[in-house]
Amino acid sequence: MAVSLFELFKAGIGPSSSHTVGPMEAARRFAGGLADERLLVSVHRLKVSLYGSLGATGKGHGTGPAVMMGLEGEQPARIDPEQMPGRLERIRSTGTLSLAGQHQIRFRESTDIVYYRRKSLPEHPNGMVCQAFDEHGQSLCEHTYYSVGGGFVVAANADGSLEIRADDTPLPYPFNSGKTLLALCQEHELTIADIMLANEQAWRTADDIRTGILELWRVMRECVQNGIRHEGELPGGLKVRRRAASLYRSLMDKTRVDLISPSLSALDWVNLYALAVNEENAAGGRIVTAPTNGAAGIIPAVLHYYWEFCPQADEDG
Structure with missing residues (x-):
């Protein structure tokens, strides 16, 4: 599949x-x-x-x-x-x-x-x-x-059975486990990203893939920005207060240092970005399901750290 x-x-x-x-x-x-x-x-x-x-x-x-x-x-x-x-x-x-x-x-x-x-x-x-x-x-x-x-x-079908239609699109590098994926990389001297890009082109062009990925990144960035802007209590009746906005202000007050080297400050920023997404998710905001809403903060957090703190970060990267 x-x-x-x-x-x-x-x-x-x-x-x-x-x-x-x-x-x-x-x-x-x-x-x-x-x-x-x-x-x-x-x-x-x-x-x-x-x-x-x-x-x-x-x-x-x-x-x-x-x-x-x-x-x-x-x-x-x-x-x-x-x-x-x-x-x-x-x-x-x-x-x-x-x-x-x-x-x-x-x-x-x-x-x-x-x-x-x-x-x-x-x-x-x-x-x-x-x-x-x-x-x-x-x-x-x-x-x-x-x-x-x-x-x-x-x-469900009329008889109650599930109407599951597996996508049988032929892929240039099919795999069904991490072990097989790594073996394909070694055999063809390709990275995981190379393999995935080649497979994705079974459905759409490289330009469409790039456009689609950048649109997902736009939604992720917007979600983080909303998360560090909104304050107050999260819905649900448990009176849980949002923390991302205050954490963001706290981090901005500190002297920005080189965060490429391992440091607690780097973790603070990554945690902030993930928390901002998680709070927006809890509030019913727009997010990228990645691949579930419960795990939606991880990839935006890593991408934001790359974008904000890694030298020469760009869309190709």
């Missing part, structure tokens, strides 16, 4: 790739399917049922709001997190939702999104069922989706 780096690393919103990004994408697919089947105008009511881990912890992970935005046709990579609170308030105050961004229906979050805390679907812990009904309460469409982690969504 071939996996693109743009599947492993993709822009989304916090706080969870499996509980926020995946459900939003599943809801978007469901709404888009209704539009494709010309069923939108017949839809009078929706019900989204969340099972397993989605049902047990979805309220704390923003699953409901993510589902509502997905039903309105939003994509995790494109939605503006800053606009979400206002849009959610509109849905809640008016009791209406713009299905696929095209058809207004009545919608009550408290009854139309159901959290089954102690029920699970058979194929995976993160299951959800989307249903659409006409004005007489008759079912128009029903689909089951599984958010399997990292923002990946798998749809």
Whole structure:
């Protein structure tokens, strides 16, 4: 099975790739399917049922709001997190939702999104069922989706089995383990980056790959900047205060030294960058899933250290 780096690393919103990004994408697919089947105008009511881990912890992970935005046709990579609170308030105050961004229906979050805390679907812990009904309460469409982690969504077939379609794109350097990858590097006298770039060109051009990677880097940089700018408490009711902004000010007050040599100051900066991303993730901000939201701070932290403190750092590097 071939996996693109743009599947492993993709822009989304916090706080969870499996509980926020995946459900939003599943809801978007469901709404888009209704539009494709010309069923939108017949839809009078929706019900989204969340099972397993989605049902047990979805309220704390923003699953409901993510589902509502997905039903309105939003994509995790494109939605503006800053606009979400206002849009959610509109849905809640008016009791209406713009299905696929095209058809207004009545919608009550408290009854139309159901959290089954102690029920699970058979194929995976993160299951959800989307249903659409006409004005007489008759079912128009029903689909089951599984958010399997990292923002990946798998749809179930009519018999309940998972609709898994492995990418069988031929790669110039196929591998399925770290050992095989290292052996390919030695055999062909290539670096890991060389191998990965060659494989990625099975899907897109080198220019498109570069553009895509730099866009991911742009989102990572923006996320860090937001993290060191925002202050106050993180959502969730535990009254956890953000620390990245104060840590940033503390580090800026110190005399900047050569941080290329091993030092505690270098670790302070790396920790700051990772913390900034983690706090933005917890607040529902835009991040790069890398390859999960829980691990999203590591790569931006390393890249930021390189960019800010390594001599002659540039986009090629």
